[in-house]
Amino acid sequence: MSTAQPATPATSTLPAQMRALAQAARAAARKMATATRAQKDAALAYAGEALLARRAGIEQANAEDLSRAKERGLSGPMLDRLKLDLPVLQRLAEGLKQVAELNDPIGQELSRETRPNGLVLRRVRVPIGTILIIFESRPNVTVEAGSLCLKSGNACILRGGSEARASNAVLAEALREGLERAGLPADAVLAPPTADRAAITELLQLDDLIDLAIPRGGESLIRAVAEQSRIPVIKHYKGVCHVYVHADADPDLAVKIAVNSKLQRVSVCNAAETLLVHQDLAKTLLPEIARALLSGGCELRAEPKAKAALEAAGIAQAKDAGPDAFHSEYLDKILSLKLVGSLEEAVDHIETYGSRHTETIVTRDAAAGQRFQQLVDSASVFVNASTRLADGFEYGLGAEIGISTDKLHARGPMGLDELTTYKWLGDGTGQLRG
Amino acid sequence: MSTAQPATPATSTLPAQMRALAQAARAAARKMATATRAQKDAALAYAGEALLARRAGIEQANAEDLSRAKERGLSGPMLDRLKLDLPVLQRLAEGLKQVAELNDPIGQELSRETRPNGLVLRRVRVPIGTILIIFESRPNVTVEAGSLCLKSGNACILRGGSEARASNAVLAEALREGLERAGLPADAVLAPPTADRAAITELLQLDDLIDLAIPRGGESLIRAVAEQSRIPVIKHYKGVCHVYVHADADPDLAVKIAVNSKLQRVSVCNAAETLLVHQDLAKTLLPEIARALLSGGCELRAEPKAKAALEAAGIAQAKDAGPDAFHSEYLDKILSLKLVGSLEEAVDHIETYGSRHTETIVTRDAAAGQRFQQLVDSASVFVNASTRLADGFEYGLGAEIGISTDKLHARGPMGLDELTTYKWLGDGTGQLRG
Numbered sequence: 001m002s003t004a005q006p007a008t009p010a011t012s013t014l015p016a017q018m019r020a021l022a023q024a025a026r027a028a029a030r031k032m033a034t035a036t037r038a039q040k041d042a043a044l045a046y047a048g049e050a051l052l053a054r055r056a057g058i059e060q061a062n063a064e065d066l067s068r069a070k071e072r073g074l075s076g077p078m079l080d081r082l083k084l085d086l087p088v089l090q091r092l093a094e095g096l097k098q099v100a101e102l103n104d105p106i107g108q109e110l111s112r113e114t115r116p117n118g119l120v121l122r123r124v125r126v127p128i129g130t131i132l133i134i135f136e137s138r139p140n141v142t143v144e145a146g147s148l149c150l151k152s153g154n155a156c157i158l159r160g161g162s163e164a165r166a167s168n169a170v171l172a173e174a175l176r177e178g179l180e181r182a183g184l185p186a187d188a189v190l191a192p193p194t195a196d197r198a199a200i201t202e203l204l205q206l207d208d209l210i211d212l213a214i215p216r217g218g219e220s221l222i223r224a225v226a227e228q229s230r231i232p233v234i235k236h237y238k239g240v241c242h243v244y245v246h247a248d249a250d251p252d253l254a255v256k257i258a259v260n261s262k263l264q265r266v267s268v269c270n271a272a273e274t275l276l277v278h279q280d281l282a283k284t285l286l287p288e289i290a291r292a293l294l295s296g297g298c299e300l301r302a303e304p305k306a307k308a309a310l311e312a313a314g315i316a317q318a319k320d321a322g323p324d325a326f327h328s329e330y331l332d333k334i335l336s337l338k339l340v341g342s343l344e345e346a347v348d349h350i351e352t353y354g355s356r357h358t359e360t361i362v363t364r365d366a367a368a369g370q371r372f373q374q375l376v377d378s379a380s381v382f383v384n385a386s387t388r389l390a391d392g393f394e395y396g397l398g399a400e401i402g403i404s405t406d407k408l409h410a411r412g413p414m415g416l417d418e419l420t421t422y423k424w425l426g427d428g429t430g431q432l433r434g
Numbered sequence: 435m436s437t438a439q440p441a442t443p444a445t446s447t448l449p450a451q452m453r454a455l456a457q458a459a460r461a462a463a464r465k466m467a468t469a470t471r472a473q474k475d476a477a478l479a480y481a482g483e484a485l486l487a488r489r490a491g492i493e494q495a496n497a498e499d500l501s502r503a504k505e506r507g508l509s510g511p512m513l514d515r516l517k518l519d520l521p522v523l524q525r526l527a528e529g530l531k532q533v534a535e536l537n538d539p540i541g542q543e544l545s546r547e548t549r550p551n552g553l554v555l556r557r558v559r560v561p562i563g564t565i566l567i568i569f570e571s572r573p574n575v576t577v578e579a580g581s582l583c584l585k586s587g588n589a590c591i592l593r594g595g596s597e598a599r600a601s602n603a604v605l606a607e608a609l610r611e612g613l614e615r616a617g618l619p620a621d622a623v624l625a626p627p628t629a630d631r632a633a634i635t636e637l638l639q640l641d642d643l644i645d646l647a648i649p650r651g652g653e654s655l656i657r658a659v660a661e662q663s664r665i666p667v668i669k670h671y672k673g674v675c676h677v678y679v680h681a682d683a684d685p686d687l688a689v690k691i692a693v694n695s696k697l698q699r700v701s702v703c704n705a706a707e708t709l710l711v712h713q714d715l716a717k718t719l720l721p722e723i724a725r726a727l728l729s730g731g732c733e734l735r736a737e738p739k740a741k742a743a744l745e746a747a748g749i750a751q752a753k754d755a756g757p758d759a760f761h762s763e764y765l766d767k768i769l770s771l772k773l774v775g776s777l778e779e780a781v782d783h784i785e786t787y788g789s790r791h792t793e794t795i796v797t798r799d800a801a802a803g804q805r806f807q808q809l810v811d812s813a814s815v816f817v818n819a820s821t822r823l824a825d826g827f828e829y830g831l832g833a834e835i836g837i838s839t840d841k842l843h844a845r846g847p848m849g850l851d852e853l854t855t856y857k858w859l860g861d862g863t864g865q866l867r868g
């Protein structure tokens with residue numbers, strides 16, 4: 001089955017090409033909005049089959065990307081993230097099955113009320129429409145993000161990084177084949193047929209056709225999208241997550257939560273980047289936590305008081321926290337360290353340096369925990385739990401399209417529900433305005 | 435009580451002034467987030483008292499605005515909208531009382547679940563933070579929008595039109611006095627202390643300090659804000675609302691709903707601007723509806739088939755629908771008119787020309803009504819009810835800060851809940867990521 005996107009006339013300009021692409025997506029979105037769950041789940045199943053059936057073509061396209069990336073001198077970890085082989089395709093196909101098993105959010109009644117005039121007023125969950133996803137690096141995102149948009153009845157335009165262009169195109173074709181076999185519009189998954197970076201700028205102007213832009217990648221990509229876009233953007237700038245150890249913290253819990261938050265997996269946005277410890281613990285718990293982190297291979301960057309306290313306890317390995325330390329998202333085995341005089345000082349530090357992603361307090365005092373949760377302005381605020389738990393799967397969302405550090409529409413982990421909006425439906429018998 | 439905003443040093447640049455203003459708002463927002471309902475309601479009551487106590491100063495400031503507006507040749511209706519007199523101040527004070535009586539949305543638990551690992555995970559409603567409201571003309575908006583932001587625990591920066599600058603400033607001072615008397619930060623209500631239009635551009639860049647921008651006014655203002663803003667914007671472009679009369683419509687209901695949707699109040703966004711009638715009704719119901727509208731003083735602008743049908747029925751007054759007719763938000767006693775061959779053609783027309791605000795179908799067939807509700811991509815979709823019912827008060831929201839034609843965060847009428855977001859709060863006993 002040929003599910004390649006129709007070629008655009010070579011004569012058309014980039015703005016005209018991008019408008020035509022967005023129009024095709026919008027037309028597909030209208031059909032997707034009335035697709036049944038059975039159709040959408042069938043499309044996901046067929047797409048999984050297509051991924052495996054098209055393995056040879058996918059591996060060939062991926063080999064092209066890999067060889068170009070090597071020529072351009074991409075690093076080993078970058079090449080790893082780019083690579084599509086049978087185990088990766090099998091995992092992607094398995095992921096499609098899992099998405100099919102999730103409940104269909106569309107049609108859910110969020111509220112229902114009979115107004116005094118007799119009008120039956122309901123708010124009903126509907127797809128957002130057309131979603132533009134701009135991402136870097138891993139071609140897996142084509143399948144993962146595409147499948148979530150499909151399940152939630154949206155059309156999507158998937159714009160991946162240039163280094164994975166051939167891979168992204170063939171993966172999108174597998175999704176398109178799935179849609180077509182299920183009787184749904186293939187154009188519910190589209191990719192701009194050009195490597196020109198100006199295509200993104202053009203797409204971001206089309207607020208009459210595209211309803212939402214989700215950039216996924218480094219901070220500079222996300223800032224550029226937010227600056228250029230007329231379309232609403234849901235952003236995730238970075239995760240500078242904090243662990244605050246209150247004066248009354250249970251020592252064992254504090255060590256475990258600090259170590260797990262920092263070291264369980266360092267390359268992810270919900271890993272802790274800064275440890276704040278109450279100054280009353282400078283001689284007792286602070287050295288204990290520091291030893292546990294150091295023995296886990298973690299570098300510590302401490303402000304002067306914390307560094308002095310560690311040295312007094314015989315710990316000489318801590319480095320100085322430089323001027324950017326507390327703004328840093330290390331994504332590595334490095335942790336910034338600071339002593340604070342009170343819970344309020346911890347909160348103020350988080351307000352100044354944090355990214356409003358996830359913070360946790362370790363305390364035995366329920367009132368202190370509540371106060372921390374009330375004062376900290378972040379998407380997720382925990383008491384006595386690891387920051388690493390701020391995650392769509394841990395929250396039971398069943399899927400995760402990203403973690404929003406914005407406050408509008410979606411905050412924190414975003415699942416299928418966050419890819420929907422609502423309509424107000426009113427059923428009347430001739431109700432008028434008086 | 436002096437509640438004037440502190441003067442900014444004359445030496446500081448506009449960007450520095452606007453950043454300082456936004457920082458003051460953000461600091462106030464942090465305090466507002468933990469304000470109790472009693473404090474917020476007291477602030478609203480004190481603000482109402484201040485409005486009346488400050489009547490002389492408000493009328494003097496308003497007289498300055500009015501005399502400047504007359505010099506600039508503003509029209510009679512514009513001057514009316516600008517005028518603040520005792521009845522207007524009394525209405526505003528009454529409005530403040532009504533806002534105080536509304537439930538406080540803050541702290542509401544949206545969900546609560548114990549995860550398999552024992553983490554108690556809640557989503558709790560919190561204020562958005564700092565909201566920038568940019569509006570034109572009516573100074574009333576200072577009090578109305580300011581009070582809703584206050585009640586929902588937000589800080590707001592209110593930027594009104596230059597023609598009402600003096601009036602807006604004194605109204606904001608009344609709100610600031612109310613806040614201060616209630617022990618809340620006066621800076622939860624701020625107004626840029628400059629008439630320079632570039633101030634708006636500067637404020638719209640401050641996405642680290644301002645969480646949401648709501649432009650209220652003409653389409654060109656709203657488009658300019660959407661283009662310039664790095665801050666999320668909730669927009670309301672225009673209301674090109676449709677009444678579709680299906681082939682099986684009850685004639686009496688169709689006449690009533692068409693007349694009420696168009697003529698009950700013509701200057702508002704939820705008034706109908708286009709009537710679509712099934713072609714089977716060209717000789718019967720179409721002329722009947724047309725006569726009712728014409729006798730209500732409504733001008734009809736009909737496409738050729740509809741015009742011919744009206745002429746055949748002896749109605750010669752209809753004008754031609756020009757090329758822009760179906761895109762027009764008349765806000766006047768004018769209605770565009772078109773015959774369509776099917777419900778689907780009506781839906782396609784709405785998709786092409788509508789503004790995704792509010793549409794209604796008149797039909798006796800429940801299945802047709804449902805199909806219309808499913809296919810039309812608008813904030814409000816009614817069956818057998820007037821488009822004029824799409825309104826925060828009619829929906830029981832108790833208040834309305836605007837009507838969103840966007841799909842993100844808030845769709846349709848926006849009340850207090852739509853001025854809030856949520857946090858994920860996790861209460862643990864040492865839960866770690868495995």
